[in-house]
Amino acid sequence: MSKRGYHHGNLRQALVEATLSLIEEKGPQGFTLSEAAKAVDVTPAAVYRHFSGREELIAEVARQGYEIFTALMDFAYDNGKPSALAAFEATGRAYLAFARKYPGHYQAMFESGIPITSNPDLAMIAARATAVLEEAARALSANIPPEKRPPPAMFAAHIWAMSHGVVELFTRGNPGARSPFAAEDLLEAGIGIYLRGLGLLPQDR
Amino acid sequence: MSKRGYHHGNLRQALVEATLSLIEEKGPQGFTLSEAAKAVDVTPAAVYRHFSGREELIAEVARQGYEIFTALMDFAYDNGKPSALAAFEATGRAYLAFARKYPGHYQAMFESGIPITSNPDLAMIAARATAVLEEAARALSANIPPEKRPPPAMFAAHIWAMSHGVVELFTRGNPGARSPFAAEDLLEAGIGIYLRGLGLLPQDR
């Protein structure tokens, strides 16, 4: 690519981006530290100036993924505007959009097998991400008739689980991928039915 | 372990079982063909008598997993007894129970990244598994008021997605694992709310 001198300039971030591409191509377990080094035209030993090893590279990709993810969800939620319900549905769509648009980050975050607890920074930003989801659920939950109001954390978990399941099964050529439905439609319909079950949508629309 | 002669006796299945253990320990990408061979006290070259390589080993674990999975779902569904609804809920519970009881198979089936199309046997048994799910959905769908009856394949997909999401996120110490809810309760509640949204459960129970 571009010629460079002895010093790279921004090797750390360049490595992160190479890792990202490698994950997109071959999955989080499908590449080696040496490949990442080669991708940015650097000796494997140079990687150790910035990361303790392959795991930490992936963890950094995941961290940056959570950063984007949180911002995106926050933006979609938009402080509950125009309504708690509409904002909530927007976060559902945003989840799927994130998985589609940032598949490498998504895999590093949710499919790499690296524990969020392996890194304090990672744990913190991951917690912030779930906080956004739960805040959306909490706001919405005010509209639910109290006698059938589940804990907000619970229905945040439901929506998260369904979204994640749709991504894993009906995206990227996986087991159910030959489904006749687009993942987006599937998720939208599923969330709609679920919210109706909570009494948040009219029964017979 | 047990001493054996020059011939192993049932090397093929022994290798499959070793692979299963290795997947449970280190994930579908976390072991080598040589490790599998070593686990059954055999030369790596011997593996090639039975499998074309590591991929095919995992595919066979997945195939056997689908076999068990289908049987389990079929048993749980029990031809729609005692009622379409109860039978449907039983399959939901059976899904999670399968994931818990056969984690190695589950990973080979859903997390290994080997395409179901890589092997005709595998593709066939996987199709049979989804057929069971869709049959359960179809039977249940007869009870749904026609004006809001989604295609059975769609709501089979919804239930599958939510179940899978719960397994991935709230089982085995993954990202959302510090959830305050047991996966079983979470899934049961989620399916309940969903079915209420379909008009299959009373609104105010």
Added chain:
DNA sequence: TGTACATCAGTGAACGCGCGTTCACTGATGTAC
């Protein structure tokens, strides 16, 4: 029951390879004066 022979499953040695990790090093950069 015995023996000759075909079949088959696993051996073990060999190959070339890329891996992770370490180390003393060196070239580039920045800063103090």
Added chain:
DNA sequence: TGTACATCAGTGAACGCGCGTTCACTGATGTAC
């Protein structure tokens, strides 16, 4: 503006290792007669 020096980022050679895959082989098993 110039120079001396400290700091730092990346080099390249080296290590021991386990990998996948091949090959001619051999020991065990089964069967025909």
